[in-house]
Amino acid sequence: MVKRTHTYRPLKRVRGQSIPLLALMIVVLIGMVALSVDVGRTFSEERRAVAAANAASLSAMNTYIRRPAGTTNTVIYDSIVNSLRSNGIDLANNPNIRMEAYYLNARGEPIEGGAQITRDGTVAPDNVAYIQVNLEGEVDTFFARVVNQNQLPIAATAYAGTCPPTDGVYPIAIDNDYISGNEFRNPGDQNGDGKIDNNWQKLTSGTYKGYTTMRLYLTENNVPGGFGWLRWLNGRGASGANANSAQELELALSGTGSLSKGFMEVTPWPAPNLPQPTGYPEQPGQLNVGDWVYGSSGFTASNDRRAALDAHISNGTRMILPIYDVAVGQGSNAAYRVVRFGLFVMTAYGRERNRPYMDFIFLGDPDRQGTACSATPPPPEDTSIVRLTGSVELWPEYQIVANDRPPVQYVVILDATGSMSMNFNGQGKLNGQTRQCITGPPGWPFPDDPSCDGSPNFAWTPREERRIYVAKEAVRLLIKQTNMPGNPGYDPTRPIDQMAIVWFNQDVPESRIMLGGFSSDPAALDRAVLDAGKVNNDPYLSQGGTNTAGAFYRVGQLLGRAPTGTTQLGREWTYRRAIILVTDGLANIFLNTSNGNLNGGQSGMTTYPTGHPCRYSGVADDAPCQTTEIGGKYQGRDRPITQMVQEATKIKSNQAVQTDIYVLAISTVPTVGLKDGVASTPRHFYMASSLERDSEGLTNVDRMMLAINAEVEGAPCISGSDGEWRGTIPGNHFQSVGGLRYPNVGEVILEDFSTGSVYRTPIVAGTDGRVRYTFEEIPRGTYRLQAYLFYRHPLDPPTAMPRMYSQLFNGSSSQSDMVVVLEPSGQGAGFISTIEQNLRLRLDGNVCSVN
Numbered sequence: 001m002v003k004r005t006h007t008y009r010p011l012k013r014v015r016g017q018s019i020p021l022l023a024l025m026i027v028v029l030i031g032m033v034a035l036s037v038d039v040g041r042t043f044s045e046e047r048r049a050v051a052a053a054n055a056a057s058l059s060a061m062n063t064y065i066r067r068p069a070g071t072t073n074t075v076i077y078d079s080i081v082n083s084l085r086s087n088g089i090d091l092a093n094n095p096n097i098r099m100e101a102y103y104l105n106a107r108g109e110p111i112e113g114g115a116q117i118t119r120d121g122t123v124a125p126d127n128v129a130y131i132q133v134n135l136e137g138e139v140d141t142f143f144a145r146v147v148n149q150n151q152l153p154i155a156a157t158a159y160a161g162t163c164p165p166t167d168g169v170y171p172i173a174i175d176n177d178y179i180s181g182n183e184f185r186n187p188g189d190q191n192g193d194g195k196i197d198n199n200w201q202k203l204t205s206g207t208y209k210g211y212t213t214m215r216l217y218l219t220e221n222n223v224p225g226g227f228g229w230l231r232w233l234n235g236r237g238a239s240g241a242n243a244n245s246a247q248e249l250e251l252a253l254s255g256t257g258s259l260s261k262g263f264m265e266v267t268p269w270p271a272p273n274l275p276q277p278t279g280y281p282e283q284p285g286q287l288n289v290g291d292w293v294y295g296s297s298g299f300t301a302s303n304d305r306r307a308a309l310d311a312h313i314s315n316g317t318r319m320i321l322p323i324y325d326v327a328v329g330q331g332s333n334a335a336y337r338v339v340r341f342g343l344f345v346m347t348a349y350g351r352e353r354n355r356p357y358m359d360f361i362f363l364g365d366p367d368r369q370g371t372a373c374s375a376t377p378p379p380p381e382d383t384s385i386v387r388l389t390g391s392v393e394l395w396p397e398y399q400i401v402a403n404d405r406p407p408v409q410y411v412v413i414l415d416a417t418g419s420m421s422m423n424f425n426g427q428g429k430l431n432g433q434t435r436q437c438i439t440g441p442p443g444w445p446f447p448d449d450p451s452c453d454g455s456p457n458f459a460w461t462p463r464e465e466r467r468i469y470v471a472k473e474a475v476r477l478l479i480k481q482t483n484m485p486g487n488p489g490y491d492p493t494r495p496i497d498q499m500a501i502v503w504f505n506q507d508v509p510e511s512r513i514m515l516g517g518f519s520s521d522p523a524a525l526d527r528a529v530l531d532a533g534k535v536n537n538d539p540y541l542s543q544g545g546t547n548t549a550g551a552f553y554r555v556g557q558l559l560g561r562a563p564t565g566t567t568q569l570g571r572e573w574t575y576r577r578a579i580i581l582v583t584d585g586l587a588n589i590f591l592n593t594s595n596g597n598l599n600g601g602q603s604g605m606t607t608y609p610t611g612h613p614c615r616y617s618g619v620a621d622d623a624p625c626q627t628t629e630i631g632g633k634y635q636g637r638d639r640p641i642t643q644m645v646q647e648a649t650k651i652k653s654n655q656a657v658q659t660d661i662y663v664l665a666i667s668t669v670p671t672v673g674l675k676d677g678v679a680s681t682p683r684h685f686y687m688a689s690s691l692e693r694d695s696e697g698l699t700n701v702d703r704m705m706l707a708i709n710a711e712v713e714g715a716p717c718i719s720g721s722d723g724e725w726r727g728t729i730p731g732n733h734f735q736s737v738g739g740l741r742y743p744n745v746g747e748v749i750l751e752d753f754s755t756g757s758v759y760r761t762p763i764v765a766g767t768d769g770r771v772r773y774t775f776e777e778i779p780r781g782t783y784r785l786q787a788y789l790f791y792r793h794p795l796d797p798p799t800a801m802p803r804m805y806s807q808l809f810n811g812s813s814s815q816s817d818m819v820v821v822l823e824p825s826g827q828g829a830g831f832i833s834t835i836e837q838n839l840r841l842r843l844d845g846n847v848c849s850v851n
Contacts, residue, residue, distance in 0.1 A: 053134070053157065054374060056084050057131050058373070063075060073121065073122050096137045101131065101133045105129055105130075106781070111127060111128065127755075127758060132158070165320060168317075169320045173227060173327075174360075175225070179323060182365060184360075185816070208361050217356065219327070229296040234264050238258045239258075254308040262285070263285055271328055289754055289782050290821065292337050295330070309346065316345055320343060323338065327624065328630065343362075345361040353690050385824070387833065387834040390836050391770070391771065392839045393841070395725055411579045413551045413579065413580070414582050416505050417542060417584070421456055423465045425440040426438040429460055435448060436448045437449060438621075467666045471666055474701045500518045502514070508599075546585045547587070549640055552650075559651060559657075579662065586672070588626055603634065604619060608634075623671075626672075644677070645812050648677065658719075661680050662708050663685045664701065664708070666688060676809070683846050745764070748760070750784070751783060782820075782822075786806070788844070805843055814842050
């Protein structure tokens with residue numbers, strides 16, 4: 001075995017051997033330090049760019065929101081540049097930083113026809129939902145140059161949108177029925193006193209020249225009015241007091257309001273029969289269009305409240321007020337759905353016959369009262385859009401110019417329910433003591449003895465102030481005005497009139513048609529009026545519930561078997577029919593034609609499912625709840641007000657005879673269904689909210705009845721109608737007007753309440769004449785819908801121009817706009833949900849005064 005021997009040789013050290021390695025390490029370390037310093041500086045610059053971009057987008061959006069008419073892109077662009085400069089980024093002296101800004105629509109897409117914001121001098125567009133500001137550039141390096149990195153990139157993107165205002169918003173809800181576009185709706189002279197109702201006027205001078213002003217009365221206990229009180233919170237309010245207290249209401253009315261201290265939407269969704277948007281509320285804790293807001297019963301006449309309102313009047317405060325379309329419940333249980341906001345100036349407040357009121361000037365939308373806030377718009381590829389389409393129908397009307405005065409068939413429908421024994425303020429008496437038996441005008445107390453509702457034992461004294469007395473005397477006066485033998489003014493050279501009297505309470509058997517039908521005997525008709533509904537042989541006592549639909553059903557039967565014409569004075573005549581409903585209440589008894597008395601039971605609390613907002617003890621006097629739209633069907637039957645409108649519509653649809661229906665409302669009656677559903681036109685609706693007598697001894701109800709008679713007897717123009725909804729417009733029923741050319745006969749307009757974006761699409765008559773409209777792509781959201789079309793009836797006089805139909809009919813009333821909530825359903829073919837929204841349009845105005 002050979003033994004190996006290892007020999008170790010020591011390495012020889014050489015001076016300076018480690019210097020290159022140390023040098024390399026020092027270079028690397030210096031480079032890393034240099035790069036970290038430059039990167040840190042770059043991050044710092046980018047953070048500053050992000051902050052500057054955020055501030056610039058907010059500045060641009062605020063400038064856009066508050067822009068006066070004619071503001072150009074230059075102004076918006078300069079606001080961005082100036083904001084950047086104030087935040088340390090001077091574009092003029094820093095060529096390494098570049099800025100671009102864009103207008104975006106509600107879908108987060110650049111708007112068409114000029115999205116980029118430059119100093120081009122063109123007028124800023126109106127449909128901007130967001131403003132985007134982009135910054136990009138390079139930061140010069142110092143130390144990193146040793147590693148050949150002379151610059152490092154930076155970038156920042158910011159968006160700003162409009163957030164709803166909080167300061168300057170006050171808890172006064174305005175009824176959308178009183179609004180038409182950006183004006184108060186002209187109510188006309190419905191009470192026949194020769195003046196426009198509610199002090200409505202268009203101002204002709206002063207600061208607010210061209211704007212409209214109007215007196216609005218408080219909505220209380222479901223008595224109709226123009227405004228209601230709100231509260232922002234539930235439970236405890238911002239002051240620590242009960243949110244429904246007078247103290248909390250006064251705080252919300254004072255200064256700039258208390259909305260900034262907190263807001264709570266009504267939850268859960270309080271109206272199960274209305275479509276609920278996905279994810280309601282969309283922005284919890286923030287007041288937005290589509291939210292339900294709590295009502296307040298904290299109204300008092302305290303000095304604090306007066307001081308707050310006086311300050312707003314003195315300062316000319318421009319008050320942002322919610323505008324609502326639907327209200328459910330009452331008092332502290334009320335809820336109002338906000339459909340838009342309006343800008344108002346209060347000019348006065350007070351009480352008129354103990355009814356609270358406020359006078360406002362309406363300035364339109366408060367678009368420029370909001371503030372800008374940072375936002376993240378939806379990406380352009382977002383599929384949250386819908387296709388909105390539907391058919392359009394109109395109720396055609398035309399002029400009938402009467403050469404001769406035709407004979408008239410009058411039908412008086414007389415309300416003989418228990419409330420008609422009360423006075424105009426809803427009061428009765430028992431043992432000489434006054435009782436608040438039923439709800440009176442706004443400002444009057446709640447009923448203090450509900451047992452007297454409908455009981456003749458509580459009839460008001462003196463009887464001359466009872467509703468039934470005033471109503472019957474007005475009908476007796478009408479009888480004397482007709483052209484019948486035996487009347488003082490009878491003219492034998494004119495054809496003889498006829499009249500029928502039908503009275504109702506909760507029961508309407510066929511015997512309620514007095515005298516068996518029409519009569520031309522004034523004395524017999526006078527006795528029939530006195531006998532109608534009398535209690536204990538007293539013609540001025542009444543009792544029972546309100547089956548108005550049953551009364552119209554009986555009138556329909558009466559007219560169905562009555563002659564439509566007569567031969568008198570050697571010629572044939574076609575009757576003109578005038579139906580006059582005299583009532584003091586709202587329909588709350590179901591019509592059941594299977595029962596001989598037509599009484600299908602009261603639409604009371606137990607007829608609504610558990611959890612329904614209409615399921616409460618006072619629902620019999622809640623007009624919206626007595627419509628199918630809000631209350632829903634019960635055992636397959638429509639609600640009483642909807643039934644009433646349906647029966648009245650059947651009568652008006654008779655094409656053989658010109659038929660007009662008038663409504664004479666005794667006391668403050670909810671207008672739901674009566675004004676726009678029963679009355680032939682809103683102009684045919686009269687209301688006597690209080691009792692007045694003139695120097696001749698005539699009451700205001702007498703005067704209204706005489707006004708109706710004068711129109712029926714002497715009007716040279718009669719409104720004619722096809723008596724049915726028409727869904728077609730042939731080419732020969734249209735005449736080009738404005739920019740419309742057949743087959744485009746009108747337009748549907750959508751305005752996004754959140755962004756203000758406006759979308760338009762034509763109403764088009766197809767090859768078969770059927771009329772439709774279609775929006776192929778609309779972002780989800782809540783919209784105000786308006787529509788109009790023009791139609792020329794072939795029976796109109798040759799001089800008549802096409803008439804505009806723009807009043808949207810919802811089955812019980814008409815208005816100039818409506819609210820639609822567009823939510824993708826996730827159903828249907830393709831990626832876009834299709835929503836069908838059919839429209840029915842009525843004439844805008846009166847056929848005899850509008851061409």
